[in-house]
Ligand SMILES: Nc1ncnc2c1ncn2[C@@H]1O[C@H](COP(=O)(O)OP(=O)(O)OP(=O)(O)O)[C@@H](O)[C@H]1O
Ligand SMILES: CC(C)(CO)[C@@H](O)C(=O)[O-]
């Protein structure tokens with residue numbers, strides 16, 4: 001199977017974009033930080049359905065990591081990633097930091113993006129500035145790649161909300177496509193950070209999908225408070241897992257819902273298993289009052 005062509009510079013991507021326009025071909029972009037797994041592959045496959053050509057970006061974005069986070073140890077496996085995309089994507093864009101942020105080497109500044117109040121909740125509490133950094137790199141990528149469609153995973157629900165908000169408020173000319181979470185057999189969401197887990201921690205990490213399942217079961221009859229409580233109580237069975245948050249948000253605002261809320265909710269959970277922070281999420285069709 002043909003391996004994707006790896007582009008390293010903005011100029012190479014611009015040349016590709018021009019060529020595709022001339023050829024009348026559409027382009028799907030899948031932004032990633034690499035260390036690819038089947039979750040990423042699902043995004044790429046969706047891109048293949050929606051556009052003529054797929055480009056996967058692989059860039060560990062320093063702006064979205066805080067002090068003391070895992071920027072330095074984040075897995076960088078470019079060769080394996082390119083091999084994994086053989087026959088699935090035509091291009092990989094793997095820039096270095098100076099290419100993405102040329103101001104660091106005397107070039108033009110990249111406009112910073114601001115996530116606003118939602119960026120300071122949930123993930124933003126543990127990771128201040130994370131979403132500003134994430135949006136800044138996503139906007140930069142969109143500007144470079146000019147995709148017709150960009151594909152993201154539902155697992156990072158707050159990221160999806162904020163990217164959608166940015167696309168809408170700035171009227172960016174692209175379609176956003178969100179792909180459901182791909183899971184291991186026992187329910188754990190695939191994540192590049194799962195590889196940090198010891199055997200014992202990996203077994204305990206199933207607490208996250210179990211909590212979401214308990215919340216979903218409770219939602220068949222209970223209201224928001226009971227659903228939240230059912231999810232949180234599940235974690236009592238997993239002493240290795242330290243909950244950061246489990247909450248129910250209104251998908252249209254990403255605000256916590258009140259106890260008498262009725263309607264669709266997104267359940268969001270983040271927990272530390274050992275030193276590894278994991279996220280998960282589930283959409284529930286409606287809550288009862
Ligand atoms: N299990 C999954 N199913 C579907 N999409 C996923 C899954 N995991 C990640 N993605 C999506 O892949 C894209 C790139 O994510 P990223 O490279 O950060 O991978 P990750 O596995 O989420 O890594 P991390 O462990 O750092 O959170 C994001 O849009 C993310 O939501
Ligand atoms: C969208 C993204 C690639 C931006 O760095 C990252 O936040 C991720 O991998 O989800």
Ligand code: BAL
Nearest residue numbers: 033064065130156159
């Ligand atoms: N998958 C979200 C990117 C991050 O954790 O920085």
